[in-house]
Amino acid sequence: MFHNVYRGKRVFVTGHTGFKGCWLCAWLLSLGAEVIGYSRDIPTSPSHFEAMHLAEHITDLRGDVRDRDALVAAMKEARPDFVFHLAAQALVRLSYDQPAETFESNILGTMNVCEAVRQTPSVRSLVLITSDKCYRNDEQVWGYRETDHLGGYDPYSASKGCAEIVAHSYFRSFFAGGKGPACATVRAGNVIGGGDWALDRIVPDCARAWAAGESVKIRSPHATRPWQLVLEPLSGYLWLGALLYEGDTSRPFPLSGEAYNFGPAADVNNPVSDVVSALAKHWTGFTSEMDLSQQMDRKECTLLKLCCDKALAYLNWKATLTFEETIRYTAEWYQRYYTGGGREESMFSFTLGQIAAYTNAAAMRGQAWIEPAGDAR
Numbered sequence: 001m002f003h004n005v006y007r008g009k010r011v012f013v014t015g016h017t018g019f020k021g022c023w024l025c026a027w028l029l030s031l032g033a034e035v036i037g038y039s040r041d042i043p044t045s046p047s048h049f050e051a052m053h054l055a056e057h058i059t060d061l062r063g064d065v066r067d068r069d070a071l072v073a074a075m076k077e078a079r080p081d082f083v084f085h086l087a088a089q090a091l092v093r094l095s096y097d098q099p100a101e102t103f104e105s106n107i108l109g110t111m112n113v114c115e116a117v118r119q120t121p122s123v124r125s126l127v128l129i130t131s132d133k134c135y136r137n138d139e140q141v142w143g144y145r146e147t148d149h150l151g152g153y154d155p156y157s158a159s160k161g162c163a164e165i166v167a168h169s170y171f172r173s174f175f176a177g178g179k180g181p182a183c184a185t186v187r188a189g190n191v192i193g194g195g196d197w198a199l200d201r202i203v204p205d206c207a208r209a210w211a212a213g214e215s216v217k218i219r220s221p222h223a224t225r226p227w228q229l230v231l232e233p234l235s236g237y238l239w240l241g242a243l244l245y246e247g248d249t250s251r252p253f254p255l256s257g258e259a260y261n262f263g264p265a266a267d268v269n270n271p272v273s274d275v276v277s278a279l280a281k282h283w284t285g286f287t288s289e290m291d292l293s294q295q296m297d298r299k300e301c302t303l304l305k306l307c308c309d310k311a312l313a314y315l316n317w318k319a320t321l322t323f324e325e326t327i328r329y330t331a332e333w334y335q336r337y338y339t340g341g342g343r344e345e346s347m348f349s350f351t352l353g354q355i356a357a358y359t360n361a362a363a364m365r366g367q368a369w370i371e372p373a374g375d376a377r
Helices: 019-030 068-078 092-097 099-118 155-174 202-211 231-246 272-282 309-315 323-339 348-364
Strands: 010-014 034-039 059-062 082-085 125-129 182-188 216-218 258-262 288-290
Touching: 010 019, 010 068, 019 034, 019 231, 019 348, 034 068, 068 099, 082 099, 082 231, 092 099, 092 155, 099 125, 099 155, 125 231, 155 182, 182 231, 202 216, 202 272, 202 323, 216 272, 231 258, 231 309, 231 348, 258 309, 272 323, 323 348
Parallel strands: 010 034, 010 082, 034 059, 082 125, 125 182, 182 258, 216 288
Antiparallel strands: none
16 A cells, blocks of 8 residues: 555654554554654653553654754654654644643744754655644635635644644745655644544543543534544545655646645534534443533634545545444544553554554545555555
8 A cells, every 4th residue: 555655664753652643653564664753742641652552663752843953863863764744732722721832832843844854865755744723714614725724713723824834935945846855734624533532622531431431521512523533634644645755747736845635525524412422322321411611712613624625636535434434443442442451451453453444444445545456566
């Protein structure tokens, strides 16, 4: 899969201890890559990073992306072929409590990664992960396109919009015309899956409460999001990274220097209440209740969806799973962790098993990043 370009390659992943970073590292390992992770700390307890014992399988580096000199030195020493930048302050509500740290991490961190790449000649492919919340949210009913206005009302959204501007400035000033690596930014809708224990996210809140036999408190039951399994956008990131690395000049449009949305089909856009009800089908006997406290003075959009036509046209990428399948993968991971000995045993093999099951589903549904039998490169 992914034209087999990651086998034997060195891949530098910032934010590798986070939810999406852990899944990306596990997938890269299954592809035969040598993974170098760079993160300040382990952001949650429990964590997917510790549940998988991931430090035993990769080069695990500690550093803050806000420290440019340290990051540049680490990347130069690693000599990666690929860079995936995921390190960020990733929570909307926390951005109200820590606005300065949010802006520093998400804007300066992105700039420092671009600068480290600029000084590391080995890098051939750079994928910078931002967020669907980089768009100025006007509560429109159609999906946001990559050409729509950037910005946001909360510090997190604003910081992601700024990160996009910084990234594309580097793309055009330093990486264009073959002067640097092929590069792109990517924006994903709301991602769920096993191993996420971040605060104020509906799935981790459900998993923690239900595992303890408690009722989960629903903060915003009517908030609508394009929910997708974590492996969906990661398949897009890895596919894009591979195509950037290969430098496919046969396409009638450029891949490098662009931005791409990755999300589910347009009709997969469900309120939080649907997520809770669907999870409950896989974890019976537990209840939920409303909790709208501490939200009166904090704006968070109630409708947010993406248009992913560009990813389909440029990359021939589309999501694989239905909403029900997304929920099942997610529930099964947490059930394994909480009831199947996951806290005492490594979840690494179970995580790899879910990646294998997902790729099998993608192959059955004819996804472009899965080569047909006998056509592996």
